[in-house]
Amino acid sequence: MNILILGSGGRESAFAWKISQSLKCHKLFIAPGNAGTGKYGTNVNLKATDFEGIRAFVLANDVKMVLVGPEEPLVKGIHDFFLADEQLKSVPVIGPQKEAAQLEGSKDFSKQFMQRHNIPTAASKTFTRDTLQEGFDYLATAGLPVVLKADGLAAGKGVLICLTLEEARQELLEMLTEAKFGDASSMVVVEQFLQGIELSVFVMTDGTNYKILPEAKDYKRIGEGDSGLNTGGMGSVSPVPFADDEFMKKVEQRIIIPTVEGLKQEGIPYKGFIFIGLMNCYGDPYTIEYNCRMGDPETESVMPRIESDFVELLLGVANGNLNEKELCISERTAATVVCVAGGYPGEYLKDKEITGIENVRGSYVFHAGTTLDGETVKATGGRVLAITTLQNNMFDALQQATADAARIYYDGVYFRKDIGFDLL
Numbered sequence: 001m002n003i004l005i006l007g008s009g010g011r012e013s014a015f016a017w018k019i020s021q022s023l024k025c026h027k028l029f030i031a032p033g034n035a036g037t038g039k040y041g042t043n044v045n046l047k048a049t050d051f052e053g054i055r056a057f058v059l060a061n062d063v064k065m066v067l068v069g070p071e072e073p074l075v076k077g078i079h080d081f082f083l084a085d086e087q088l089k090s091v092p093v094i095g096p097q098k099e100a101a102q103l104e105g106s107k108d109f110s111k112q113f114m115q116r117h118n119i120p121t122a123a124s125k126t127f128t129r130d131t132l133q134e135g136f137d138y139l140a141t142a143g144l145p146v147v148l149k150a151d152g153l154a155a156g157k158g159v160l161i162c163l164t165l166e167e168a169r170q171e172l173l174e175m176l177t178e179a180k181f182g183d184a185s186s187m188v189v190v191e192q193f194l195q196g197i198e199l200s201v202f203v204m205t206d207g208t209n210y211k212i213l214p215e216a217k218d219y220k221r222i223g224e225g226d227s228g229l230n231t232g233g234m235g236s237v238s239p240v241p242f243a244d245d246e247f248m249k250k251v252e253q254r255i256i257i258p259t260v261e262g263l264k265q266e267g268i269p270y271k272g273f274i275f276i277g278l279m280n281c282y283g284d285p286y287t288i289e290y291n292c293r294m295g296d297p298e299t300e301s302v303m304p305r306i307e308s309d310f311v312e313l314l315l316g317v318a319n320g321n322l323n324e325k326e327l328c329i330s331e332r333t334a335a336t337v338v339c340v341a342g343g344y345p346g347e348y349l350k351d352k353e354i355t356g357i358e359n360v361r362g363s364y365v366f367h368a369g370t371t372l373d374g375e376t377v378k379a380t381g382g383r384v385l386a387i388t389t390l391q392n393n394m395f396d397a398l399q400q401a402t403a404d405a406a407r408i409y410y411d412g413v414y415f416r417k418d419i420g421f422d423l424l
Contacts, residue, residue, distance in 0.1 A: 002027040006048040007069025008034050010386035011296035013366035014303040016040040022311035035377045036367025048073045051081045068095035074292050075105035092318030095272040096292050103290040107149045107189045110290050117262035121287040124191040129176045139168050147191040152184035196281040199240045200298050203274040209323035214238045214305045216298035224418045231345045235419030236336045238301040251285045300366045300386040301334040335397035336388040337405040342412020344382040349412040352379045356408040363389040363404040379410045
């Protein structure tokens with residue numbers, strides 16, 4: 001079958017690498033893709049949100065499945081767009097419809113969903129510009145530190161942890177009255193701060209059945225020792241040592257099953273991935289947030305550990321028989337180190353020539369913010385490359401991925417050398 005992946009980052013590169021290995025894939029297209037995805041399929045010059053352009057391409061190229069990488073097309077309703085079109089409705093879209101994508105698109109929607117289905121999460125309340133004074137009153141009783149979350153999509157930047165009441169009041173004021181995060185902060189969720197260690201759990205579901213994919217832990221801060229500004233992710237590891245069988249059983253019973261069943265009870269169809277951001281609070285899992293797609297850079301650590309035919313699993317999602325598909329997971333450890341542009345996550349250097357990719361010895365190189373200028377690969381995005389290795393233990397994996405990242409050069413190249421060290 002011909003398959004189209006939407007997106008252009010490291011996550012989509014890892015998807016393309018994995019899907020290209022399947023005998024069930026005839027032609028693979030990636031829209032818009034990057035300098036690395038062309039190795040696994042054909043890049044298509046289309047934005048992931050250009051629904052009409054995607055429609056024309058799918059029909060012209062006999063595409064039989066669309067895998068949506070990023071959240072924006074899902075929240076904007078690409079799945080609904082396909083279902084509403086007589087010629088497209090038989091083409092499965094892997095990714096939820098607009099209503100279900102609100103689990104990521106609206107923090108308030110997801111918190112209310114969790115409360116309705118008794119899914120463990122931090123205590124919270126939602127406020128708007130009209131209820132600002134109530135928000136101030138709530139902050140006075142909420143305890144410190146306190147978390148403020150823009151309700152809508154804010155490109156990963158809409159979450160603030162405030163250490164003082166004065167700071168929290170000021171930030172809430174700016175978010176609600178000065179549109180600090182644009183329309184995304186027209187509603188703000190004020191949430192209890194959870195103490196613990198984070199991890200990401202990934203579920204594939206056809207709306208009834210589910211499979212739990214390998215879990216991962218990502219590293220968001222720019223600086224070593226988890227210091228400095230938040231980024232889209234500086235690296236990831238899978239498996240996560242503290243996510244043992246006992247802990248994952250709690251995750252399944254308390255969070256995954258109530259989530260899948262809750263969607264079903266509410267008549268919300270869901271075909272795709274549920275990415276559950278969790279906090280391990282002294283051995284008990286709490287849901288921080290839902291995402292309606294796979295994570296990045298976690299996908300780059302998850303995909304190499306899946307030994308099954310990934311297209312078979314996607315077909316299980318599409319056809320509603322995921323329970324009949326086999327998911328085999330490697331016991332080995334995957335580690336991903338992300339190379340970023342100089343200056344990221346602020347103003348960063350662009351159009352810098354990348355050299356040394358051919359020197360990488362024991363890792364996969366998943367492209368993210370790259371483009372081809374003739375034969376030359378150039379860094380164009382903040383996160384440029386994800387270097388992933390699969391080894392027998394975590395120490396070897398971390399060492400290999402870090403050593404291979406150091407073999408790549410472009411002006412301003414930077415990567416963290418301590419990814420995963422907290423888990424050793």
